[in-house]
Amino acid sequence: MDALPAVLIEAFSGGPFGGNGAAVVALEAPMPDDWMQAVAASLRQSETAFLLKSKQGWMLRWFTPVCEVPLCGHATLAALLALGHWNRLGPGDRTWLNSRSGPLEVELPASRPGWGTIVLPCGELQPEPGAAGLTDLLLDRLGFGPEGCWSSALGYWVVLLPREAPLASMEGLAPALEGPLRQGLVLMQGLDPSAGGPQIGGEPADYQLRFFAPGLGIPEDPVTGSAHALVAPWWQRHLGRPLVRGWQCSDRPGGMVCEAVSSAMIRLTGSGHLLWDGTLRAASAGWPAAPQRRGARDGAPWTEQWTVWRTATRLPCSTASAATPS
DSSP: OOOEEEEEEEETOSSTTOSEEEEEEEOSSOOOHHHHHHHHHHHOOSEEEEEEEETTEEEEEEEOSSOEESOOHHHHHHHHHHHHHTTSSOTTOEEEEEETTEEEEEEOOTTSTTEEEEEEEOOOEEEOSOOTTHHHHHHHHHSOOOSEEEEETTSOEEEEOOTTSOGGGOOSOGGGOOGGGGGOEEEEEEOOGGGOOOEETTEEOSEEEEEEEGGGTEEEESSOHHHHHHHHHHHHHHHTSSEEEEEEOSSSOEEEEEEEOSSSEEEEEEEEEEEEEEEEOOOOTTSOOOOOOTTOOTTOOHHHHHHHHHHHOOOTTOOSOSSOOO
16 A cells, blocks of 8 residues: 555635644555554644545544544544545435444535534533642633533543633643643633624534643644534533534634534534645555454454454553543
8 A cells, every 4th residue: 555545634614724634544454553653643633534444334543643542523524524525425425434432423414515514422521620720720821710620531621711711812721731631621611692703604603612632742622523522512501402503712713513413422513625635655565464453353354353442442642441432
C-alpha cells in the first residue's frame, strides 16, 4: 500500500479555514498501529481517521499526533464526508462505522449537500464538587467561578460557567491545567438566542463551549463532536426540548445540531469543507503486519479481531475504560 486516497476535511465548518481539520485515509488492508500513529504524527492534525471496508460497513480508528483515542466526533464526520467525496456513499445513503466506541450510524442527508449526520454515544455526567485548583484557575482567567462541575466516563471534566463569563476571549488556559483536567476539560455556558450570537444552519446557537486536552496532545480542540455529544443531553434537559444547537467558540469556530436519539445516543448534524484531496505515499515496506489482538483466534481477520481488541485493551493516553469509552 504505497499510495492511498487521503483528504483533509474541515469538519463542522461551512467554508475554508474554520471548524476542526481531520485527515482521512482509506486503507486497502489492515495496517499496524505504529504505522497509523506515524502517519498521524506526520500529518499533525488533531485527529487522523483511518477507514477500512468490512462486511458490516467500515472500520474506523482515530489517532491524534501522540496516541489513539476511543472516540472523535469531528473525524467521524470527516470520514463520512470523505466516503461521499470518494463516491463510496451517495446522497441519502446510510451506513455503519465500526469503532472502538461501538458501531456508529452515519448518513449523508439527501437534502443538504456538504452536510453529514453522525450518531455518537453521549455518556453520563457525574456531579463533582470540582477538581483541585480549578475554581481558583477560572477566577484568575475569567473572573468567574463554576456554576456546576461534572466528570464523565470518557475522561472529560465538564464545567458550567455563567453567561457573563468571557469564555470566547479567554487565553492561556491549557498550559495551566494539571492532573485529570489535562485529559479533557469542557467549559460551557448558555447563550441568549435573541442576542444576535452565532448561528448554525440559519438558527441561533443555544450554548457554546471550549475544549482543552493537552494530555492527549491537543492544547485546544477547535470543534469537538464528542464534547458536544457529552453535554448536549444536559442542555436538552435544561432547555426542555430534544434538539439544541451547540457552538464552539475557539479561534476556528464551528457548530452542530444535536438531537436526542435515545438515552445513550445522540445525533449530530454539521457541515464540512474539503480543504485538500490527494494521495498518501507512505511505503508500508519494512513495517510488520498488523498484529494479532490479545484474545483473537489465530488467523482471524482484522474485522473479527476488532471486537476483542475493543473490549480487552486500554489506550495508552486515555483514562477511560476500553469497554465504556463514551
